[in-house]
Amino acid sequence: MSASGAERPLPLPDADTAPYWEAAARGELALQRCDGCDAWRFPPRPGCPRCGSLASRWERASGRGTVWSFVVVHGPVLPAFAERVPFAVVLVELDEDPRLRVVGNLPGVAPARVRIGMRVEACFETVADGVALPQWRSAE
Amino acid sequence: MSRASAAIVGIGHTAFARDLGQPERRTALAAIRAALDDAGLAPSDVDGLVRFDLETTSEVEVARNLGIPNLRFFAETGYGGGGGCAAVGLAAMAIATGRASVVVCWRARHRGSGGRPWAATGGRVGGDAQFSVPYGIVRPVDQIALLARRHMHEYGTTAEHFGAVAVACRKHASRNPHALMREPITLADHRASRFVCEPLRKLDCCLETDGGVAVVVTSRERARDLAQRPALVLAAAQGTGPEHYVMTSYHAPRPLATPSTWAARDLFAAAGVAPGDVDVAQIYDVFTPLVVFSLEEYGFCAAGEGGPFCEGGRIEWPDGALPVNTSGGGLSEAYLHGMNLVAEGVRQLRGASSSQVADAELCLVTSGAGVPTSALLLAAA
Ligand SMILES: [Zn+2]
Numbered sequence: 001m002s003a004s005g006a007e008r009p010l011p012l013p014d015a016d017t018a019p020y021w022e023a024a025a026r027g028e029l030a031l032q033r034c035d036g037c038d039a040w041r042f043p044p045r046p047g048c049p050r051c052g053s054l055a056s057r058w059e060r061a062s063g064r065g066t067v068w069s070f071v072v073v074h075g076p077v078l079p080a081f082a083e084r085v086p087f088a089v090v091l092v093e094l095d096e097d098p099r100l101r102v103v104g105n106l107p108g109v110a111p112a113r114v115r116i117g118m119r120v121e122a123c124f125e126t127v128a129d130g131v132a133l134p135q136w137r138s139a140e
Numbered sequence: 141m142s143r144a145s146a147a148i149v150g151i152g153h154t155a156f157a158r159d160l161g162q163p164e165r166r167t168a169l170a171a172i173r174a175a176l177d178d179a180g181l182a183p184s185d186v187d188g189l190v191r192f193d194l195e196t197t198s199e200v201e202v203a204r205n206l207g208i209p210n211l212r213f214f215a216e217t218g219y220g221g222g223g224g225c226a227a228v229g230l231a232a233m234a235i236a237t238g239r240a241s242v243v244v245c246w247r248a249r250h251r252g253s254g255g256r257p258w259a260a261t262g263g264r265v266g267g268d269a270q271f272s273v274p275y276g277i278v279r280p281v282d283q284i285a286l287l288a289r290r291h292m293h294e295y296g297t298t299a300e301h302f303g304a305v306a307v308a309c310r311k312h313a314s315r316n317p318h319a320l321m322r323e324p325i326t327l328a329d330h331r332a333s334r335f336v337c338e339p340l341r342k343l344d345c346c347l348e349t350d351g352g353v354a355v356v357v358t359s360r361e362r363a364r365d366l367a368q369r370p371a372l373v374l375a376a377a378q379g380t381g382p383e384h385y386v387m388t389s390y391h392a393p394r395p396l397a398t399p400s401t402w403a404a405r406d407l408f409a410a411a412g413v414a415p416g417d418v419d420v421a422q423i424y425d426v427f428t429p430l431v432v433f434s435l436e437e438y439g440f441c442a443a444g445e446g447g448p449f450c451e452g453g454r455i456e457w458p459d460g461a462l463p464v465n466t467s468g469g470g471l472s473e474a475y476l477h478g479m480n481l482v483a484e485g486v487r488q489l490r491g492a493s494s495s496q497v498a499d500a501e502l503c504l505v506t507s508g509a510g511v512p513t514s515a516l517l518l519a520a521a
Contacts, residue, residue, distance in 0.1 A: 012266035069290040072338035101390045103272045
């Protein structure tokens, strides 16, 4: 982080979340699946909310989804976001399961064009050396 | 109402200001001192304290500065603004089980002068926030706006519905000499205020306040001999719902069902009363949409009807069907993690509010809905 605090906050992976970010750095959207009941889950965590199993695996997801909600952020914001305002943040419901809702942005899409129900697909934004954020683009 | 074994017998607060110009602990001590004076009790009568997890003044610091000789019971409630009613509920449990005889709950917070907690976010972000902060969901208003937008989409809730909450709270604050913001506002003022996070505007957001509030809880028996008309703790409840993520609970089966849904169920069942029995409500209002959500979740209207419920002065004193936040709430009196809502609930049952609901006998008080939450039903003695 720079002394001015102007650098974008980056994820700090832990043992449970690292596979998600490692996949993103490879340009893949990967999600956890329960070994006990096969349910997909997000965010990554040690246990399954449906069956309680602590065993899971990672699988590549389709990367397709629908905008479930969105906001348009105005200031005051962190210095890292100050030059972007107003910008949209979306909550995307993934095709694999309606409980899978992922926060993201739609780089290059004007906030006024974002709407609930919009079909989107995953893309990846490199934000630092070896760090990429799963992001979204219109699939319509 | 016969089952209530504890009562709130004292309330106290400091001035509410943008900057009190003193350390937070002095504010905490002053609020607690005022609540004990109100009850007609001395620090030597106190044997229990319940603090918020975010409170910076410890129980032992309170005790050693006020001359409380021994704390037989001390505990803290979690999740910031979700814990205010839980604190009173814990105090009531301690009294009901004989673990303590006089318990003080308090919240002192210098958020007006102390800066915005989210502004310290930076560098690498771990935990749950790693999936939202890098995208710009940083402030509490961003987190709740995502739910507000979805509520508008699913149910046709409008910005004017949210504005009606802000207008009602300000109307009540205009009658409260202690409120921080007392200039009445209109729906047009709400509509003209700047966006902070669309769909929410500045007037959808709570105040940035320095201040402290404390309440004193004791047994119903002891309350009979004290200075004030007691407010019985008829029921208290907590709830989380499934798969909760604090402030970013987007992953549950129904994200629009906040933890209040579960707290409400237990609260009314424990009290043996129905939402229609409630005379006045103090509903946690860090952002206006949470009042809309809570009106639905506590059963005053059906899911999706919280917006229209706020129209036409229905939540305004004196003629509304359910006056809400009669001291101005977090939107216009002070934002102190809801402890001022508890105090106002007590005032209503004493007949001492600046916007007094005639013959108020039952008051709902709720805590923060975007986090693991809690709620109280208070009844006139
Ligand atoms: Zn499972």
